[in-house]
Amino acid sequence: MEKSMKILSTAVMIVASAFALAGCGSRQSGNKEDKNTITLIAPDHSDVHPKNKDLWMWKQYQKKTGIKVNWEQVKDWDQKKQLILSRKDLPDAFYQTMWSNDELVKYGQQGLFQPLEKLIPKYAPNLYKLMQKDPSLKKGLTTPDGHIYALPYTSDDPLGGGRHFKFYINKKWLTKLNLKAPTNTTELENVLQQFVTKDPNGNGKADEQGFYMDSGQFGALELMIKAAFGFNTAGRTAMENNYYIDNSNTLQYIFSDPKMKQVWQYENELYKKGLVAKTAFAGVDYDKWVADAAKDTVGCFAWVGPDFIGPDAQDDYEPIAILNGPDGKNGSMVTQSSLMGSSAFVVTKDAKDPKTLLKWVDYYYSQAGSIFGFFGKKGVTYNVNDKGEKVYVDKILNYAKGPQLGAYQYLDNVYAGFFPYLEVSEKEKQIAYGRQPETFGIDPLKHMPKQILPTLMATADESAQLSTISTDLDNYVAQARVKFVTGKWNLDSDWDNYQSQLKKIGVDQWVKIRRAQYKRYEKE
Missing domain, CATH: 3.40.190.10 (Periplasmic binding protein-like II)
Known part of the structure; x- marks a missing residue:
């Protein structure tokens, strides 16, 4: 020293x-x-x-x-x-x-x-x-x-640095029900099913929620699920900016990809079975969520750290960094550039x-x-x-x-x-605060994305075009997500109409611009 x-x-x-x-x-x-x-x-x-x-x-x-x-x-x-x-x-x-x-x-x-x-x-x-x-x-x-x-x-x-998204699952409930932390989407669904049906908080009430956060934070769940279904090829920022890089090194828009249909089908199943809180899209603010967590009613949430759920409950959760898809594959660390x-x-x-x-x-x-x-x-x-x-x-x-x-x-x-x-490093930070650094059942550093991209730079002309297209696309996708996940739209009969609307809004031009940005980035 x-x-x-x-x-x-x-x-x-x-x-x-x-x-x-x-x-x-x-x-x-x-x-x-x-x-x-x-x-x-x-x-x-x-x-x-x-x-x-x-x-x-x-x-x-x-x-x-x-x-x-x-x-x-x-x-x-x-x-x-x-x-x-x-x-x-x-x-x-x-x-x-x-x-x-x-x-x-x-x-x-x-x-x-x-x-x-x-x-x-x-x-x-x-x-x-x-x-x-x-x-x-x-x-x-x-x-x-x-x-x-x-x-x-x-x-x-x-x-570290708030870069790394992960699931946090109620370890007290896992112990009470003799369950292991899930490693794939099938296991996650099973664990959440038992959380909401077997009274793990022991109060005799059916007040347990599976995945539960304040309304408007559904994207935290979806980020992890998208990674499980193979969209995390370029890191968290790319997914948050709605694209991934496919096996031929071509940038693709996530929300028009057929795999996104699988993501929403899975989320719809969770929602339909009551494994995702019915207030996922409206009705609960942050303070209400933290108060509910203090009453031991939250089974799972997603964030960069456990302290988001408040001081009374944060020690009750263990992190899951890698979630594989239903085939037990594709899971990778959701981290930023x-x-x-x-x-x-x-x-x-x-x-x-x-x-x-x-x-x-x-x-x-x-x-x-x-x-x-x-x-x-x-x-x-x-x-x-x-x-x-x-x-x-x-x-x-x-x-x-x-x-x-x-x-x-x-x-x-x-x-x-x-x-x-x-x-x-995150480990040094947690030790400095007098806390135990997080440990993981699956080492996330052995499951990194193929690459981790920062936000791509745009020219003035690209920015002007993307400003309108992105706003309209984001608004439409947000509405479609709610309807598909809650079952108001059918993923089989309404998917083609959804795709047609994306094209009307300008998804093809969006992809063209983003691909040009990615090409410049690679040449730098």
């Missing part, structure tokens, strides 16, 4: 020395403070942690680098970002703010955001190393005009010295910076146990609102996501 701290200290001295050299040309005014000051806009999360200017982590980082940050923090960012862009003078950079890929392309081409691809190799060497190790980072950040207008939020752990956010740090047109900005942020793409950003400092925010593991100090672990928000009182890279940063 002492060795790692020496490495951290050395890395900090190198970064600080680089800033000292770079400061000479940073501001035109010649004022010493200006040369060592940068201006950043970031979201305002002061309802749950201190302002950035008062946060322990940023105070420490100023001491390490000699660079002062003038923070402007904004609430309701999505509603205000267009107004901010219209200002005469912009900050040096946007930090942890959400810009869509389409916005990066648009504002980059308008000259509001500076291209960074030529500066990254020299002035962001830690990020550059990550890009060389994982080419999908550079490919996913590069816009159709060949530029990189932003730095990423990234994780090199497929299990390592490029979890493509706009974590955006340098604006008004930044006089983008090199210093890149040097300042690049530290957090190193192992030392990753550790500092999440754990902080040994003896202050974390200690090391007898296994050599980092665990937050008691004042964080015992924080009334939980250890994550406890850590957020000192550190920035632990909550809300989308920071410019290499995230630590």
Whole structure:
């Protein structure tokens, strides 16, 4: 551990020395403070942690680098970002703010955001190393005009960072009924059937639900089922964007594929038998669901972590990472690209010295910076146990609102996501919070998708076309899903009409555009 701290200290001295050299040309005014000051806009999360200017982590980082940050923090960012862009003078950079890929392309081409691809190799060497190790980072950040207008939020752990979707099944009920966790869709149906008919919570009431989440979260179930039926060939983001890559390396629209009919037939069977809550599409909000979970009525749900179901019930569930189809095959890990956010740090047109900005942020793409950003400092925010593991100090672990928000009182890279940063592994995070890391009956790392794609970049023309087509397709598919799953539409007699309507909306053009994007991505 002492060795790692020496490495951290050395890395900090190198970064600080680089800033000292770079400061000479940073501001035109010649004022010493200006040369060592940068201006950043970031979201305002002061309802749950201190302002950035008062946060322990940023105070420490100023001491390490000699660079002062003038923070402007904004609430309701999505509603205000267009107004901010219209200002005469912009900050040096946007930090942890959400810009869509389409916005990066648009504002980059308008000259509001500076291209960074030529500066990254020299002035962001830690990020550059990550890009060389994982080419999908550079490919996913590069816009159709060949530029990189932003730095990423990234994780090199497929299990971590909110990347990994899985089922969570009630382990108390499994034990009570002498059942094993299901490994395929047939076993899942059988387990849910016993959950809703054999009173596993022991209260003498038929109040047990099989798959149950707050209304509007049916997509979590469907994501796992689509993977079981072979749609997870390009990872979670691809499925969430409604496409997969077939065996001939051709992009296909999921919701017009014959296998989707099988997915909806399976979901219809679950719904018809009462194994999916009848409130799946309407009637239950999040608070009601969490309250029901605390009463031990939830058999199964799907999410990236168990804490979504609330503190009273989260320890009652075990994860299922791999669910195979009815033939016992095709199951694969539902995980995102390592490029979890493509706009974590955006340098604006008004930044006089983008090199210093890149040097300042690049530290957090190193192992030392990753550790500092999440754990902080040994003896202050974390200690090391007898296994050599980092665990937050008691004042964080015992924080009334939980250890994550406890850590957020000192550190920035632990909550809300989308920071410019290499995230630590999920195992390290859980140990830091004083929890046991998740274990799986089937090792998900041995069942990875063929590839894991980030969100594909679009040209301005493609974006304009997709905007209308995608909205109409998504709305129609959402309506069709409810009708097919609940049985209002018949999957045999109504399937052809459904397919015809997709074509009328423009699915063929949608596929043509997406295939062009995928082709560009492969050529990058």
